[in-house]
Amino acid sequence: MQDYAGERPVVCSAKMSLSPARGGACPNGSPIGCSEVPMEDMKALAIGALSATDIQEQYEHIRQLGKGTYGKVDLVAHRTEGTKLALKFVNKDKTKLRSFLREYSLTSDLGCSPFIIKVLDVLFETEDAYVYGQEYAPAGDLFDIIPPQVGLPEEVAKRCIRQLGLALDFMHGRGLVHRDVKPENVLLFDGECRRVALADLGMARRRAAGRGA
Numbered sequence: 001m002q003d004y005a006g007e008r009p010v011v012c013s014a015k016m017s018l019s020p021a022r023g024g025a026c027p028n029g030s031p032i033g034c035s036e037v038p039m040e041d042m043k044a045l046a047i048g049a050l051s052a053t054d055i056q057e058q059y060e061h062i063r064q065l066g067k068g069t070y071g072k073v074d075l076v077a078h079r080t081e082g083t084k085l086a087l088k089f090v091n092k093d094k095t096k097l098r099s100f101l102r103e104y105s106l107t108s109d110l111g112c113s114p115f116i117i118k119v120l121d122v123l124f125e126t127e128d129a130y131v132y133g134q135e136y137a138p139a140g141d142l143f144d145i146i147p148p149q150v151g152l153p154e155e156v157a158k159r160c161i162r163q164l165g166l167a168l169d170f171m172h173g174r175g176l177v178h179r180d181v182k183p184e185n186v187l188l189f190d191g192e193c194r195r196v197a198l199a200d201l202g203m204a205r206r207r208a209a210g211r212g213a
């Protein structure tokens, strides 16, 4: 029996649609933009179990995109739809289900910003990891394109910072702080930073009440 550190394991069918997660569509006029899912309700999000064989049957593994403190991110292609997506594997021994669902849910709620990475309606667990799908950023992350001791051309840096400012403003307007802004967490859709997206909301939190922006 898996130890969920006091959390209720949720066992339903795996969510497998490749469309952006529902939280990505912000209802008009909502003061927090997108529905904030209370922690208790988040636990009720359906997360099904997939074996390594199930994953292989559904996705073609292309390559590993990154390895972080909490797990890895793989580029895969959905076998029947042909769509490429990034699967983020968060190791169960490093992260509780509750934290994983918070990251998924917060990212999903912010999906209506073009400057925040979109999560897909793909959510499951394996024996060792919790997994969710994200849109694939084909040009990698910002860290990889900054030449050491040289830096980015001014125009590129300005374009990038402008978009990051909008992403952070969007989050702050919804009472959220990212808390882990760094080049590795800025994903690129092209090599000139014409479209960048802030990613990795694993450290994001709601701003404490009474604190200024």
Ligand SMILES: Nc1ncnc2c1ncn2[C@@H]1O[C@H](COP(=O)(O)OP(=O)(O)OP(=O)(O)O)[C@@H](O)[C@H]1O
Binding pocket: 065, 066, 067, 068, 069, 070, 071, 072, 073, 086, 088, 117, 134, 135, 136, 137, 138, 140, 141, 184, 185, 187, 199, 200, 202
């Ligand atoms: N959607 C994506 N498209 C392309 N590359 C990605 C994507 N998501 C993540 N990556 C790559 O994988 C790396 C690790 O991803 P991420 O930051 O989400 O994982 P993490 O385990 O939370 O990392 P850490 O805790 O070390 O910051 C990123 O720095 C990036 O290079």
Ligand SMILES: [Mg+2]
Binding pocket: 068, 184, 185, 200
């Ligand atoms: Mg990261």
